[in-house]
Amino acid sequence: xxxxxxxxxxxxxxxxxxxxxxxxxxxxxxxxxxxxxxxxxxxxxxxxxxxxxxxxxxxxxxxxxxxxxxxxxxxxxxxxxxxxxxxxxxxxxxxxxxxxxxxxxxxxxxxxxxxxxxxxxxxxxxxxxxxxxxxxxxxxxxxxxxxxxxxxxxxxxxxxxxxxxxxxxxxxxxxxxxxxxxxxxxxxxxxxxxxxxxxxxxxxxxxxxxxxxxxxxxxxxxxxxxxxxxxxxxxxxxxxxxxxxxxxxxxxxxxxxxxxxxxxxxxxxxxxxxxxxxxxxxx
Numbered sequence: 001x002x003x004x005x006x007x008x009x010x011x012x013x014x015x016x017x018x019x020x021x022x023x024x025x026x027x028x029x030x031x032x033x034x035x036x037x038x039x040x041x042x043x044x045x046x047x048x049x050x051x052x053x054x055x056x057x058x059x060x061x062x063x064x065x066x067x068x069x070x071x072x073x074x075x076x077x078x079x080x081x082x083x084x085x086x087x088x089x090x091x092x093x094x095x096x097x098x099x100x101x102x103x104x105x106x107x108x109x110x111x112x113x114x115x116x117x118x119x120x121x122x123x124x125x126x127x128x129x130x131x132x133x134x135x136x137x138x139x140x141x142x143x144x145x146x147x148x149x150x151x152x153x154x155x156x157x158x159x160x161x162x163x164x165x166x167x168x169x170x171x172x173x174x175x176x177x178x179x180x181x182x183x184x185x186x187x188x189x190x191x192x193x194x195x196x197x198x199x200x201x202x203x204x205x206x207x208x209x210x211x212x213x214x215x216x217x218x219x220x221x222x223x224x225x226x227x228x229x230x231x232x233x234x235x236x237x238x239x240x241x242x243x244x245x246x247x248x249x250x251x252x253x254x255x256x257x258x259x260x261x262x263x264x265x266x267x268x269x270x271x272x273x274x275x276x277x278x279x280x281x282x283x
Contacts, residue, residue, distance in 0.1 A: 005167070009047035010060030010084075010098040012267045013241040015067065016227045017165065017197050018104055019080050019263065020243050023256065024161050024193060025108045027249035034112040036160035037105045038153070038192075040145025040181070041167065042117040044124045045131030046087065047098045060098060066266050068095070074259035083107055101163055102128065106135055113137060116152055118145035146181035154189040162189075165197040175209045179216070186217060186246070193247050200240035203232040213244055214282040222280040223248045225256050229269050244280075253277055 008014070028035045049060055067073065067081050083104060088097040099107070102117050109115065115138040119125040125142040132138050141148060149162070162185060168174045178196060185194065200206060213222045228240035245252065256277045264275040 004053060005043050005100070006047050006051060006053035007057045008059050009054055009100070010049060010065070010095070011063040012059075012227065012229060013063075013197070013199070013238070014098070015063050015080070015263065015267065016225070016241060017243060018084075018101065019076055019259065020195065020225060020245075020256065021101060021104055021163065022080055022083070022108070023076055023252070024195060024245070024249065025105060027252065027255075028159060028161060028193075029108065029110070031159070033159060034110070034114065034157050036155040036157040037109060037113065037115040038149070038155070038160065038162040039101055039105070039115070039117045040149065040162070040164045042102050042119045042124075042128055042140070042145075043100045044119075044127035045100045045102050046127075047100065049095050049098055054098075060095070062269060063267070064095065064098065067263075068093075070266055074262055076255070076259045077263060101165065102138070103131065106132065106138065109137060111137065114155065114157060115139070116148070116155065117141065118143055118148045120144050146177050149181045149185040150188070153185055154192075158191065160189070161193045161195065163195050163197075168199055172205050175205075175212075179209070179212055182246070183216060190218065191247065193245065193249065196244045196246075198242050198244065199238055200226065200228060200232050200242055201235045201238065205235075206232075206242070210244070210280050211282070213246065214280050217246050219247060220279075221248060222246050223253055223256075223277070224280055225260060225277045226275060227260070227264060227267065228272065228274045229267065230272050253279070 087099045090096050117140045129140055166174050223245045226242035230239040232239050260275050
């Protein structure tokens with residue numbers, strides 16, 4: 001495994017992804033019926049910000065740390081900061097650990113909700129089991145998350161959320177895996193919410209995926225939220241990231257618009273910072 005998320009925990013991409021995750025889960029929590037949360041690339045669950053990997057890159061400094069002392073945060077960002085702080089701060093108030101998506105979901109889910117977590121790599125899966133020891137609502141599978149969507153869906157719960165958050169080790173080729181898995185998943189569980197995280201380097205690489213989402217998901221309801229720190233014209237660095245949401249909750253675009261401009265303001269590193277929340281439209 002080339003990619004290890006411990007180097008990137010709490011960076012700007014995590015902030016965007018986890019703020020959206022909190023809002024999606026909050027929408028599911030408005031109804032009493034149980035739901036199922038599925039995470040295809042769950043990682044290790046919790047990340048040591050004082051560990052060797054995080055200290056080597058210190059990406060969290062220009063990510064989550066920028067929100068910690070910010071005033072007048074919109075409700076979603078305020079909830080995100082409070083949740084992250086609950087996982088551990090030192091005597092100065094600085095974060096010592098950063099929660100991955102499974103830990104964030106587990107903090108919000110109810111006793112009757114269920115989670116399916118997939119992590120292919122043995123070391124990460126072992127750490128995930130340790131982090132979630134005693135959390136009986138979760139089933140943890142050491143297996144390929146894409147294949148798991150074909151094998152494990154639909155769950156017993158009719159409602160739910162699938163988070164597809166791959167490391168993009170294969171770069172543009174990752175979209176092929178996502179498309180194949182998503183097509184099968186939608187056929188098995190068509191009414192679930194699907195949130196797909198993707199990196200932004202070159203816009204020309206992302207455009208075909210957006211077109212595919214418009215034409216092949218069986219719905220016109222595909223929403224995209226993006227955050228850019230740099231122009232999307234260089235394949236040599238991570239210029240930004242986005243989350244595509246299939247079957248988003250009602251008026252979810254309005255919810256994200258309440259906090260995305262403030263997040264952009266807090267995380268911008270120069271004059272090229274930008275963000276958008278848009279419905280995808282077929283050509």
